[in-house]
Amino acid sequence: MSEIIKTRAIVLRKLDYGDTSKIAQFYTEDFGKISAIIKGGRTPKSKIGLIVDTFNLLQIIIYRKETRDVQIISDAELLQYYSNIKEDFERLKYASAVIELLLNLTIENDHNQRLFNGTERILELLNTPDKNPKFYFAKYFLFFIKEIGYEFPVNRCSLCKKELINGMQVYYNYDNGILCSECSKDRLIHFEFTKELFKLLKCLNTKINNIQYTEDDLNKIIQLLEKFIKYHIQEFKGLKSLELS
Structure with a gap:
């Protein structure tokens, strides 16, 4: 049996379907990632077809049936357009990376309110x-990794559980995680943190925003997180959006 559901949804992707319709993927507030068809969504008179665009935040009404892979949208209302993202290349690049993470690393119908x-x-x-x-x-990348079940721990040594504080020498091994200097002995080191870089990583994992950093250090952390996900999820091939320059 179908039920009529109203939920907020972020548009992840859209594509043409048949002669007049569209299929889109959404990340919804109540059901996680779903796919849905907008019948007649390619016709000039389709209000829904016009507002179903990547990044847009919508309120959608769907005819939902659990046994159906592709749901049906009956109505939609635009809540946020995010015009600055769409008009600025750097903002567009990182917003596209957010969309990539949701498309590639979340599963259909897995509700996650925090995400x-x-x-x-x-x-x-x-x-x-x-x-x-x-x-x-x-x-967001650190937050996302935690929400999909692959938390990147930063507060304690993964082996001895010693608290890692700013100023300590810290290392990273893909098999063991973040290590203190003592536990890193006789282990392969894949990444060595500078004290400044580790301090930045710890701050990124908190609500603190007023911190000093360099663009190069941010690049190193994002690249490390990409490699971390690649190691744990072999199907993940990296964020194509971040390769754009």
Whole structure:
């Protein structure tokens, strides 16, 4: 039996279907990632077809049936357009990386309220002119990894559980995680943190935003997180959006 559901949804992707319709993927507040068809969505008179565009935050009404892979949208209302993201290349690049993560690393119909809220928040921040998109994407990336079950721990040594504080020498091994100097002995080191870089990583994992950093250090952290996900999820081939220059 179908049920009529109203939910907020972030548009992840759209494609043409048949002669007049569209199929889109959404990350929704109540059901996680879903696919849905907009019948007649390619016709000039389709209000829904016009507003179903990547990044847009919508309120959608769907005829939902659990046994159906592709749901049906009956109506939609535009809640946020995020014009600054769409008009600025750097903001667009990092917003596209957010969309890539949701498309490639979440599963259909897996409800996660925190992930929806966090994604709505990152799009708001990326849309804000005085916010550095790379900095906030790095924070979101750490948050996202935790939400899909692959937390990147930063507060304690993965082996001896010693608290890792600013100023300590810290290392990283793909098999063991973050290590203190003692536990790193006789182990292969894949990444060595400078004291400044580790301090930045710890701050990115908190609500603190007023910190000093370099663009190069942000790049190193984002690249490390990409490699971390590649190691744990072999199907993940990296963020194509971040390769754009």
